[in-house]
Amino acid sequence: MKYRLISLIIIIAIVAGSTDIQAQSVLDSDVEAQPPKDTHQPNILLLVADDLGYGDLGSYGSNINTPNLDQLADEGLRFSRFYTASICAPSRAMLLSGNDNHVAGMGSQFRNTEYWGYEGHLTDRIATIPQLLKQAGYQTYMTGKWHLGTGEGQLPPSKGFDRSFVLHQGAANHYNNTGLSQSYSTADYSVDGQPVSWPEDGYSTQVYTDSMMKYINEYKDSDKPFFAYAAYTSPHWPLQVENSFWQKYEGDFDQGYEKLRKQRLASLKEAGMVTDGHELPPLHDEVRQWEKLNPQEKEREARKMELYAGMVDNLDHHIGRLIRMLKDIGEYEKTVIVFMSDNGAAGEDFYNDPRDDFLQSKYDNSLENMGSPTSFVSYGPPWAEAGSAPFRYFKGYTYEGGIVAPMIIRAPTMKRRGEIYDGFVTLTDLAPTFYEIAGISYPDSLNGSPIRPLVGTSLTPVLQDKVKTASSDNSWVMERSGRVLVRKDDWKLVKPPGSEWGDKTNFELYNLAQDPSEKHNVKDKHPEKFQELFEEWEEYKKENKVREMF
The missing domain is CATH 3.30.1120.10 (Arylsulfatase, C-terminal domain)
Structure with a gap:
């Protein structure tokens, strides 16, 4: 690998925040850390947004304020056809393994079984990015959403992370540890594998960001590079954020989701993310026409999108804090930044699910309370259709709207800046990209057990040269x-x-x-x-x- 690639540092964005929780570092006993193989190995910071729609960034044509992510796009490369899985946990399994979700153990998001491919946690058939980078001398950190197994030996410390502060499950209240159902009434968190409580008055995006900044600061004088994985839970429902972020969007969505969808198509075309001939597909059957809503329904619907926009704005704000810290400590120009969403925009609405009234018994979704810690708002299929524009449907579907997501890669020495890459790329391509940039080879076995080969292809040629496609x-x-x-x-x-x-x-x-x-x-x-x-x-x-x- 050429030196200019070795000197990259990769960041992929997932929401992170602040906490005063202290815990001893729990090292992965199955993976022995080794000295760096190359003193020029880059840091890797992986940031992932949760349920962010394709057209929800300013650089992709959105009206939502995302200046920090837009700057990364100006300095890097936007991907117009980046494929994920259609839902959270399978995407995360493929992301961290560079392999198929069944091989990694997540054939289904909702089942933990004895069946091959459906274990409900990361298996020994794969090696994780932090395991292999740790062997190569990296410090490894994670904050945010884990969602890849909660049993013994299944949490981040056993999968290669030196330091971690994580939510075990797939979602929770952004201000406290309230869960989502009768069977999951309390969310679980851990620091370095040890149970902890959610910090009082903490907001998820801030807590995860502050925790990541703390880990990086603690080890900034080390001669080791870092791999930092920030798995944000924003803008995943419930739509909750402080007033100052959502109130700036009051009135911006009063025209309704159908017009916003058309506006997004036009702005995506103007941004160069889709061709001029791209047409909108028919709306999902669950979407009611905006003109058929009464004034009160329209007001509530518009508020949902205001809250969502506020969460995206807030996410960009905290990612900006992390970027500024990297600049302050002299690491930014040694860092490659990759920002992505884990799937298409989310159309679920569990608050109104007739099968479980838990959320309605715990939360108040009155208009005046929407967005607060005591509300549980989802924006549902109508706004998800706008967020996934210009594609068909949204999260959960294997139509394009459920699996094509935004991704940005920014590296200090990359040749391509401010451009759009239209080639076919999947999230399994990221692990081999990291390994090539770090100068390490993927092994045939880990800790004496055989592992499956990678299924993805490194994107480093895409970052440096104008190749048509990264995949053979x-x-x-x-x-x-x-x-x-x-x-x-x-x-x-x-x-x-x-x-x-x-x-x-x-x-x-x-x-x-x-x-x-x-x-x-x-x-x-x-x-x-x-x-x-x-x-x-x-x-x-x-x-x-x-x-x-x-």
Whole structure:
């Protein structure tokens, strides 16, 4: 690897914050740290936003104020076709392993079983980024959302992190440890694997950011580089943020979600993120027309989006604090920054779920209380459709709106700055990118146990040269809980949710070059291509022991 790549430091954004919690560092006993192999190894700071929509950054065309992330885009590279899984935990498993979510143990987000691929935690079939970077001499830190197993040996200290302050589950109140249901009434947190309470008066984004800044500051005089993974829980529901952040957006969304969706399409085109010929797909069936809402409903809906915008604004603010600290301690120009979302915009609304009245019994969603610690607001399918514009649907679906997310990479010595990369990229490409930049090779085994090969491809050529695509075959297969996609070149096979598992006729075929909105199912016009991709799905299903029951 050339020196200019070795000197990079990568940051991928996930929301982090502040805490006074003290704990002893718990080192991973399974991975022995080694001296750095190269004194010029970069720091790596990985920042991930939770449920951020494709068009929600200023640099992607949004009206939401994100100056710090926009500056990273000006200094780096925006990705217009960055693929994730369709939901949180499988994305995080693939991100940290560079491998398939079944191989990593997260074939389903909601089940912990004895079945291969559905263990509900990271398995020994993979090596994590912090494990391998730690072996190469890195300090490794994590703050924020873990969501990859809570049992013995499953938390961050056992997966390579020297220091960690994490939420074990997938979501919680941003101000306290209240959970989401009768069965999950209290959220769990730990520092270096040891249980802790949520700090009084702490807000998630600030707490996680402050914790990460503390870890980096504590070891800033070390001769070791760092890998820092900040997994923010913002702007994931519940939509909660202090008034000063959301009130600046009062009135900005009174026109409704359908007009915002059209505005986002136009601004995405102006920003160069989609082509001029891109059209909006039909709205999801659950979306009511804005004109059919009464004045009170419109006021409440507009407030939801104001809160969401405030959370994104707040997230950018705290990422800015982290960036300023890196500059103050002389690490910014040694750092590559990668910011991403873990999936498409979120359309869930658990507060109004008729199967569980827990949230309604605990929270007050009256208009005057929306956004406070005692409210539990989700913006639901209508605003998610605007957030995922210009694509079809949102989080949970394997249509483009659920799996194409924003990503920015900024590195001090990269050649490409202020540009947009339109090639096909997946989150499994990030682990091999980090390894190449750090100058280490991926092993065949870890601690005496064989591990699966990486499935991704390093993006370092993309950062330095104007290559058309980073992947040799431009293909990917992904499944989560019966929702399937097979991507090969411009073709995409999709199995919609709710369709019969074994019925081949339920699958759909799209040509994304001609139809990026996935409006026209062309499997009858291209039976040979449909069969080709379906056979790839069948092979994947066998290789990864995909189970219909999940």
